[in-house]
């Protein structure tokens with residue numbers, strides 16, 4: 001293998017740049033030529049591919065976003081789109097790919113690999129942490145810390161006004177951000193897609209708060225089956241039906257996707273990037289390089305997307321015990 005390419009795809013996440021840098025520098029260190037594909041699968045189809053050098057990735061390790069840009073590509077979901085993408089790779093002589101993205105990106109990568117046989121290794125880049133085969137995904141730690149910082153601020157004003165705040169965090173299908181930011185911020189309740197949300201139990205607890213607790217923080221993962229924070233707040237408010245209680249909603253949104261990556265995310269991203277290139281050189285393919293128990297682990301794409309990474313049961317217990 002002489003030429004490889006790297007791309008970022010799906011929702012961006014802080015640390016993707018550190019991962020790109022690790023891929024580029026490791027590849028060059030090992031004597032490979034390395035190319036960057038811009039705008040994920042969209043750029044692969046459009047032929048937006050450029051050679052990268054050691055200096056191309058200078059001064060990005062500390063930055064959020066992705067220098068290669070990211071995109072969600074409808075065209076790549078079609079056989080014609082994928083054929084065009086493969087032709088462009090062939091025209092550049094690219095013999096291996098590093099895909100930095102989430103479950104959707106790996107679903108596309110698996111299909112692409114099955115159709116054209118091009119070696120592909122993934123790196124887990126998503127703030128959602130919803131990928132089996134790695135303890136944490138690149139960007140999750142930063143997103144949790146960003147959410148925490150915001151919730152701390154909301155807590156100040158919630159306490160000053162004795163209000164009940166419903167705070168929506170990201171997590172389309174997963175509650176990892178909600179759970180960890182909930183533990184860190186001392187939330188009274190956390191609502192996540194993985195567990196059934198019992199609104200009557202929440203209402204009962206809110207009615208019976210100890211007298212010294214005059215404000216509450218409820219963290220809602222956007223993918224909760226009962227709805228987003230606004231919808232849940234409306235339901236809870238009507239069930240409580242108490243004019244003296246004030247309810248507010250804050251949606252944290254895309255601030256969770258930006259910002260300088262934390263040390264944990266930079267190290268994780270760098271390790272995964274290096275492992276992806278080492279894996280390609282060693283003949284690995286159709287798999288993701290993740291870190292489990294401090295070790296590099298290569299997990300087939302099929303398992304990364306097919307197996308569910310469960311929430312840590314102790315985390316849910318912590319929220320319940322510590323909110324009394």
Ligand SMILES: Nc1ncnc2c1ncn2[C@@H]1O[C@H](COP(=O)(O)OP(=O)(O)O)[C@@H](O)[C@H]1O
Nearest residue numbers: 010011072073076077101102103104105107108
């Ligand atoms: N079933 C599929 N077939 C082909 N490509 C897919 C498939 N699922 C996802 N992809 C590609 O991967 C891209 C990124 O997936 P998405 O779910 O948006 O983000 P993430 O990788 O962060 O989970 C999609 O926009 C699409 O181009």
Ligand SMILES: O=P(O)(O)OC[C@H]1O[C@](O)(COP(=O)(O)O)[C@@H](O)[C@@H]1O
Nearest residue numbers: 010011102125126127128170171172
């Ligand atoms: O930025 P968009 O396109 O609105 O997508 C928002 C979604 O992307 C995420 O931030 C990350 O999800 P992915 O990693 O699967 O792309 C989700 O938490 C959120 O639901």
Ligand SMILES: [Mg+2]
Nearest residue numbers: 102103104126
């Ligand atoms: Mg995803």
